[in-house]
Amino acid sequence: MSKGIKRREFFGRIFAAGLSLAGVLGVGRWMGGAAAGERVPVIRPPGALPETDFLAACIRCSRCIDACPNQCITAFTETSGLEHGLAPGRGQRNTPAIFPRRQACVLCQGAPGDVLLCTAACPTGALVPIAKTVDSILENVKIGIAVVDENICYSFQGGACGVCVRACPFEDKALRAGMWEKPIVDEEFCVGCGLCERACVRYPQAIRVELLEV
């Protein structure tokens, strides 16, 4: 047969393959949230690598979500982020996130194992295993840091509340009660578990976990 048909067939194949390639990779980028633009600061499970490394190493497999005994780790999607005013940015969709006011990290107290369960479940080292001893948790867990908004907090506004202080797993170390139950955060001991934010009776919360560096 003539050369033209063969050439047409050849280009047809290249075209089909190219179309599949571009289509699939395009859908992949879109599903990952490429269109959503900038990355948003979101609280990661304990032991997480810095955000850029974390997004590279995490394979979005949901294993830490399954492992969490307190349901505090959720997949970061438009739906789960909605009530916290967050939407996943570039490459952040389906990554594990903690929204402390929904459910906070209990540092696997009462759960089996010697290692924080989400860090033990991670197959790619995006969450670095952390032993479940007090020293190890204080040293290695840095989910974030609790920040008190004195304009909202009851104890700073004439009342005496102290709910967050009672909720803190390192009471008197990370979170101390000052005069009239005013919460005082010690940055050295606060691991950012978010139990204080979960417990806060104010809405919006007067004490919140914020990321260390953004």
Add this chain to the structure above:
Amino acid sequence: MKNKSPSSRAPHKLQIARRTVQILALVVALTIPIVSRYANYISARELDKNLARFEGTAQGRALALLDTTFRAMPDGETERVGRIIRNRDVILARTQGFGGGPWSGQIAGVSMTDPLAAAEAIVAHKRLPWVLVVSLVVPILGTLLLGRVFCSWICPMGFLFDLGDKLRSLAGLLELRPLNIRFPRWTMYALLGAGLGLAFLSAEPVLSYVYPPAMFTREAHGFVFANFDRAEEGSLGLNFGGLTSISIILGGIMLFEAAISRRWWCRYVCPGGALYSLIGAARPVRVRLVEDRCTKCALCVPVCPMGLNPMHNEMGMACDCCGV
């Protein structure tokens, strides 16, 4: 994996085994998120309350079934003050042996990760942590020995696409004639390369968002969790509100395969299938043609889900050892 006699039309024993394993894999993939919720309820000491609340609904039945199973295992129950109760610590420790799905998961404590997931994590993060090596042992050994056996025996989307393929015979009954466009087979290898390249450059695992088993894992989790969340809020019964665009994409692929190109994804596009093919290229166990017993009836050619040519022994590494 010897060749079967072409004249036998009844399902081969191997096919019954394969379908059983496929259905089992699908059920396990859907059960793992339920196990997760079951463990959450035990941790929160809310299981008995929720068992009573959800009774009669799909969620309640699933929880009750899991509870019976975990209690029936050795040391699943213990006696306290004359009452037989759930052995909380043992069951909680056991539930931790389950997590994830066919993308990366843990079954009874054995961690397994899809080689594509590992490849993406390595390429994007530029590191190879020890945990990843450990969870690669089973899949890599299995593939080295048996080839693309994940695709035809375990992959839940391979199974569902296989069922979707039956739509074609349905279309035949309606006297419709679905197209069967053949795409170049090297597309999958090109996609694997391009995907890993993009993962390297963008430092994000792009293929994890389009690889059907990974999508299935996340969709199963989303679906199950949404159902339990709704049940906790009081609206009992099965609810499909947890399904997302992932289901639409997977359903779209299925329709595309039924109408335009048979088994398009698995044959021509799947980057995971490409990686499994490459790893299992030199496998010792493979489908072979026994020349002197072949009657050249060519029945095997249209049957092959991968669109290969078993009659001329042209299987190569793309064969997924389905044994149809």
